[in-house]
Amino acid sequence: MASQATTRRVLTRVGPLHVRELGDGPPAFLWHSLFVDSSSWNRVERELADHRRLVLVDGPGHGKSGDPGHRYTQSDCAVAALEVLDTLGVTEPVDWVGNAWGGHVGIIAADESRPRLRSLTALGTPVHSYRPAERLRVALLAHAYRLLGPIRYLTDGVTEVQLSPSTRAEDPEAVALSNRCLRTADRHGLYNAIQSISLHREDLAARLPRLALPVMFATGRDHSGFTPDEAAMAIGLVEGGQLEVVENAAYLLPLEQPRRVINLLLDFWKSAT
Template sequence: MDRPSTGAVASVPTRLGPLGVETVGSGPPVLLWHSLFVDSTTWVRVRQPLAATRRLVIVDGPAHGRSAAPRQPFTLDDCAGAALDVLEHLGIDEPVDWAGNAWGGHVGITFAAAHPRRLRSLATIGAPVHALTAPERRQINLLVPLYRAVGPIRPVLGALTTALLGAAADPEAITLVAEAFSAPERGGMARAIRSASLDRQDLTPTLTSVPAPTLFAAGADDTAWTPDDAAAAAARLPRGGWAVLPGAGHVAPLLEAAPAVVDLLTAFWRDPDAVGALHRDSGARSGPQQPQSTS
């Protein structure tokens, strides 16, 4: 899939090196940060409708997409600082809405706690707040050396696309994820996996320090970040809500349920203080949707 390029693209200097940043649309600013392993192309199916009413600041994280790879390990705090560098470079002083997918949600939680006056609202999609489980850690520890040695061969790509999209993803979505993962330099991607995944700490204690209205979305069939997980995490937030979207992997909702993602985000941004009304199920489940609340 070709990378969309209808917006203004810049290489922005940050504390983690130059990051590729695209701005598209007009209106109040929204910062989008993608999942680990992929890049900003995963927003392709939601960016046009979101940009109809918002100025999107679409970041490629370090070692992904258009961005340089840091030569040293980095932390979520470093990523949150780099996001602040991006906003300052673009002259965005007003509080922004943040939408983060997986890794992007982890960075958003960290940013929200560290820079509360810079954030209007936070929405995460497929972003587990707990650290990796032992089976997840074992799988990644097996795949990373193989990837570093021989690159993104079929077993690596197969495991990755299944984890991010589920087993029934459409061919275009599979190609997009495979191309995004295959493009970066291997050493940089391996350091990013170590820094943002294997070394990531449990973010649960941080949740009480997130003052902004926050919405945690989970895929209906995502076994690594379930709707129950999202509801439990939202209950720890001062102003938290949760929602269910169709999908079986962390990235799946963006590519398999784009209209539902657009509806959820635009409703949330319209009135983030009404987060309690957004405890809802937009997932692929039978029967009418019923409001759900943790309050």
């Protein structure tokens, strides 16, 4: 049975980050997707905490975390994650689990700070930088959000991308969580995050052949930004990499298909050496 969660605020180069710890055992570090926060792990964290000491972070500008007051990069986020682990006294290599944004940060951490990671799981994480049409769409969304805030047109648009059609039709709790995270986010902090790590995100393909640890990519069958074919091409650049395609899911795999994600993680962690 997982122990009660503890929370703290850790000062990092990307601002003060809200961190939760839950469970016992070898450490696992979880970083969520853009537009949601660490509550997006709620459906998987209790069972995972029976097997791992979970460290769950709210990224800058999300959830209960602050904003650094300046632009930052995915590499800055990777350093900040290590600052969190150092503050918590976690010296053992971690099993990194990142959803979209968190997967981007994890790939960089695995490339630049290999000894700190035991394994890497990237869920719904496009490795390419934005294509021109994608960049324009996100830039317009960011501009509208800055001016108007989380109006329904924007929250509905984000949810339509993040969640699969079946989730939107059959899982009102998942839809409500996605909408709530966007509605309650600090407007300045979230806008800064969109500008810093979404519009200017790095193309990570060149880093993939350098990853020298167990790696699993998983993507949703309905993920328009990282299709199964694109995921197969990406994992082909990682020696020994594992690919899983999750049905009835898009970006937010831990929220949409928690049972599948739990099983994938426990099996992967068991096999990772």
